[in-house]
Amino acid sequence: MSGEPVSTPHPPRWLPELLRSAAMARAFTLATFGAVFASYAIQWLAGPVTFITIVAGLCVVGVGMLIARRHELSFLRLVPISLLVFVCWVLLSIVWSTSPADTVTGCIALLGVAVIAIVIGHVRDTLQTVRALGDVMRWLLSISLALEIVIGILMKTPVHWFGIEGNIIRLGPVEGIFGSRNMLGFVAVIALVTFVVEWRTASIRPGLAVFSVAVGGVMAALSGSPTVLVVAAAVGIATAALFLVRHVRAHDRATVQWVLGAVVAVGLGTAYILRHQIIAAAGSDFSIRANLWRVLSIYVRYHPVEGFGWFGTWPVEQYPFVSINFTLDKHYTTALNAYADLVLQVGWLGLFLFVAMAGIALIRSWLTAGERRAIVYAWTPLVLVALLSNSLFESFTLSGAGWLMLVVLMVRAGQSRSWRERLDAASADAVLPAEE
Structure with a gap:
């Protein structure tokens, strides 16, 4: 028995192809935006442990996607240097923190979200990112408006699902599923910029664009932020x-x-x-x-x-x-x-x-x-x-x-106008054969 070769388990052949696929990249981006922007609603429904587990799972999948795409990526351009320096200073603060345990927790939260953001930045281009964020924002703002109408207008007995106070009947302030009026207002402004860019790039149908801008504008106004x-x-x-x-x-x-x-x-x-x-x-x-x-x-x-x-x-x-x-x-x-x-x-x-x-x-x-x-x-x-x-x-x-x-x-x-972009270009020129 001791002389038999030890077999090393290998991942299924379909797994790298799945992790490299465009469909996986889109699904990951939608899931990330949906989970993080709906974090308050997820924690209200299922608790913080559920949300932490979702983010940890996204980190694992995201790292797997980067590994599967390692031949397409430039290590020098993976993470902006300025971001690395800032994060290193944050991590170093564990040394002098008044509560090292809480600082470690805060650093892990910062790093976890940064990892999945870096993955999105490399597996989706700008237009694809805008489209994914627009899709998520449409759903979250529409759900918020629908819940505000149901709780604040249609229900006779007031309830406070997701912390919604039901103030829409008084034209606000409303919170939606985001936990506070200021967070709703912040999300609505980002959504409006995204919806207008979608509209101008003809990425979505005109009717859907008008609906999106209308919902974003209504929720921004009703937030009263x-x-x-x-x-x-x-x-x-x-x-x-x-x-x-x-x-x-x-x-x-x-x-x-x-x-x-x-x-x-x-x-x-x-x-x-x-x-x-x-x-x-x-x-x-x-x-x-x-x-x-x-x-x-x-x-x-x-x-x-x-x-x-x-x-x-x-x-x-x-x-x-x-x-x-x-x-x-x-x-x-x-x-x-x-x-x-x-x-x-x-x-x-x-x-x-x-x-x-x-x-x-x-x-x-x-x-x-x-x-x-x-x-x-x-x-x-x-x-x-x-x-x-x-x-x-x-x-x-x-x-x-x-x-x-x-x-x-x-x-x-960081993927444009960077010293690393010029370095990559110089490296590419160096390997090209000289013209006769």
Whole structure:
């Protein structure tokens, strides 16, 4: 018996072909967008363990897809360097975290979503990604609207499925299946950008496009989210600027880009200088946020460079979050500002790395969209603008659907105007035979 050769099990021959197939790539993308954007509904129905299991399963399948496609992929272009640096700093924060166990949990959540986002970025092109996200958004927003109508109008006895309060009969605010009006508003704005790009690229029938935009607009309005108008305005201004860039003559484009960059820099600087007046004029909702940020800034001074360690969503029983909530007599689970959350958790250095990471992706995608005629290239910078402007008022971009979208967009932006693209081109030229 000992002399017999030991057989090594091999995967079935059909498995690599399945993992490489276009149908599998589409199914994976739909499942990922559906699971992550519906995470609140999944956890309400089946608990957090079910959602964690779904994400873990998607990670396993996604890694298998990358392995099956390893001959099609460039290792140098697999992950943006800026993303790697930021994630490494987040992982390093385990060393000085006030609660290492919670930081490990937060890091695993961050990495899990990043992995499936990287897979989407490599197995789907931009138009395919837009189509998959549009399909998912249509279903989720339509289901949200239907449930709001059933619970808020048709049912005599009020129930609170998925946390829905049934306020649609008073024209809002509504939450849909997303857990809060602000999350619904955030999803609706991203959906509207996606639906319009689908429409302009003739990816879907005109009737379906009109229905999609109508549902997205209705849900954005009914959400009553105070951040929707700000984010929508930011996306609208970015759209107008991009339209201008795309329609100027090629030799004038660089000048226009520099002028727009200067205007944005001056605008951001002016807004920061007048931040107190802006908050006072914005109303009570923004004043509540400002009060939270004021208290949070006190704790930032204790660890300004490195922060208290990465947690993602706050474990409210841990320091300093328990102290912040005690001081304010509230139960916040985020800083209601992604940038403030970054400073608190991974310090000013972490904020710098995040801004550099997102800024590089925005600049790359903006320049690409300005030069290429296809309207689909506008989707990446416009959704990035929505994410980054929404981050001023919510921390959605640091976890869940917001983080998923940010990483997908970074991978898409990193596949053009990158030093690795030029390196790949140089390598290809080097192996070509010299002409006689």
